[in-house]
Amino acid sequence: MAYTTQMDAAKQGIITKEMTAVALKENVDVAVLRQLVAQGKIAIPANKNHTSLDPAGVGQGLSTKINVNLGVSQDCCDIEQEICKVKKAIELKADAIMDLSCFGKTREFRRRLIEFSPAMIGTVPMYDAVGFLDKELKHITAEEFLSVVKRHAEDGVDFMTIHAGLNRETAKKVKQEKRLTNIVSRGGSLLFAWMELNNQENPFYEYYDKVLDICAEYDVTISLGDACRPGCTQDATDASQIHELIVLGELTKRAWARNVQVIVEGPGHMPLNQITGNVMLQKKLCHGAPFYVLGPLVTDVAPGYDHITSAIGGAIAAAAGADFLCYVTPAEHLRLPTMEDMKEGIIASRIAAHAADIAKGVPGAQDWDNQMSQARADIDFDKMIELSIDPEKSGKYRKESLPEHEDTCTMCGKMCAMKTMKKILNGEEVDI
Incomplete structure (x- = not known):
């Protein structure tokens, strides 16, 4: 079937390659996406x-x-x-x-x-x-x-x-x-x-x-x-x-x-x-x-x-x-x-x-934050930098002020809340 625009295709029930690509990126059902394009509520x-x-x-x-x-x-x-x-x-x-x-x-x-x-x-x-x-x-x-x-x-x-x-x-x-x-x-x-x-x-x-x-x-x-x-x-x-x-x-x-x-x-x-x-x-x-x-x-x-x-x-x-x-x-x-x-x-x-x-509540949005929070809980600075919205800047800040102990930062040092909680919950001694 021929169509002139994405909206024309959507109204005819046609799923275009562009709709398929968008649905995959957004983790949404392509049939629902097509309906919303037909209604004008989504533009591609x-x-x-x-x-x-x-x-x-x-x-x-x-x-x-x-x-x-x-x-x-x-x-x-x-x-x-x-x-x-x-x-x-x-x-x-x-x-x-x-x-x-x-x-x-x-x-x-x-x-x-x-x-x-x-x-x-x-x-x-x-x-x-x-x-x-x-x-x-x-x-x-x-x-x-x-x-x-x-x-x-x-x-x-x-x-x-x-x-x-x-x-x-x-x-x-x-x-x-x-x-x-x-x-x-x-x-x-x-x-x-x-x-x-x-x-x-x-x-x-x-x-x-x-x-x-x-x-x-x-x-x-x-x-x-x-x-x-x-x-x-x-x-x-x-x-x-x-x-x-x-x-x-x-x-x-x-x-x-x-x-x-x-x-x-x-x-x-x-x-x-x-x-x-x-x-x-x-x-x-x-x-x-x-x-x-x-x-x-x-x-x-x-x-x-x-x-x-x-x-x-x-x-x-x-x-x-x-x-x-x-x-x-x-x-x-x-x-x-x-x-x-x-x-x-x-x-x-x-x-x-x-x-x-x-x-x-966009699909996947909270997942990114959860991954960052897990990296913080694990005191994994490399992962935090990798996940950050601007890895170049976060990595630069880390390198400019390196702590004595790698699993801390220069803000809190050995008093790091994440480090303290991780140790105490694992039954380890807390050495401040």
């Missing part, structure tokens, strides 16, 4: 032209995935440096790489990335439009915007952020609301500006069916961008954000009707006490579609440490049901991240995702 972003892909699933009952943002900009346009970052991100077990390139040889970078990356690749065509078309924003036509989407799909991009929910009604809310930080989404701000400059409807909203045609042809998952995500805690859960979310719910159903897989993007900056409610609201209004959160950052005052503010919010969001975390680095709001910034962001995001997976 897998462009037909991304031949190096190791498929991953995002959604209900699966492990929380993390995304890493990379790419070249006008001020930092070293493609080779970004390729090195991509390879390191994959080594650090990132599930997705989002190419946010907005200057220079964007297509060269994107195609190289897709050629070797086993991780799913995402892009924001809106970022690429001005540079690729070599035109001022105001003079780009709706057809030209769609041509950029088509080019990304042809190149093999697995999921694309499309800010289709920012229609003229939503834009009106933004102007009425007088937000503290207005629109902080780069793609959203460009579209808002284009709409205002041309007095026209958002082309991705007006010609949404044409966007879906492209996505269906290449099996691109549409990641419905939240142009009105809050850019500060003060703006969280306001009318602009919620109005756009309602539109995104409508667009989700339209995509599913065309067998196009959907991920819905979410906040942003948000106080701790609003996160769980926002996840529940998104899942309700967007009919259980996978939820991709950009943080959320739980305070606005920690530049240089925003990987921590993001990990706190991300853990809460994922435990409440969010499925996909976008990493944030210590350099957020300040500069393009370095290799070390990227590593810190990935590790922080992976910690948040794993903590949430334990809370959600």
Whole structure:
């Protein structure tokens, strides 16, 4: 039987090789997985032209995935440096790489990335439009915007952020609301500006069916961008954000009707006490579609440490049901991240995702912690380092401060609780 997309196959009762691969990795029943793909509650972003892909699933009952943002900009346009970052991100077990390139040889970078990356690749065509078309924003036509989407799909991009929910009604809310930080989404701000400059409807909203045609042809998952995500805690859960979310719910159903897989993007900056409610609201209004959160950052005052503010919010969001975390680095709001910034962001995001997976009861999540706890009980430092989320750092810390006795550390020495309990329970003398 023929099928166009993973969702189309799932609705027909077909189990694809991508579904089989995801089910094996996640330790879930492939028949259940297929049903959830058919319902739109799980997405398997897998462009037909991304031949190096190791498929991953995002959604209900699966492990929380993390995304890493990379790419070249006008001020930092070293493609080779970004390729090195991509390879390191994959080594650090990132599930997705989002190419946010907005200057220079964007297509060269994107195609190289897709050629070797086993991780799913995402892009924001809106970022690429001005540079690729070599035109001022105001003079780009709706057809030209769609041509950029088509080019990304042809190149093999697995999921694309499309800010289709920012229609003229939503834009009106933004102007009425007088937000503290207005629109902080780069793609959203460009579209808002284009709409205002041309007095026209958002082309991705007006010609949404044409966007879906492209996505269906290449099996691109549409990641419905939240142009009105809050850019500060003060703006969280306001009318602009919620109005756009309602539109995104409508667009989700339209995509599913065309067998196009959907991920819905979410906040942003948000106080701790609003996160769980926002996840529940998104899942309700967007009919259980996978939820991709950009943080959320739980305070606005920690530049240089925003990987921590993001990990706190991300853990809460994922435990409440969010499925996909976008990493944030210590350099957020300040500069393009370095290799070390990227590593810190990935590790922080992976910690948040794993903590949430334990809370959600994801198969196998608790097993990893139990293995670590057993290694601690056995005072097996080599095993602890091997099991750690960042063996390089934990091994470095151990080597930098070696104890007198190998079965202790320099914190407790012979007063190690694990050593004391192990001896006394074995009927041995305790020599402090």
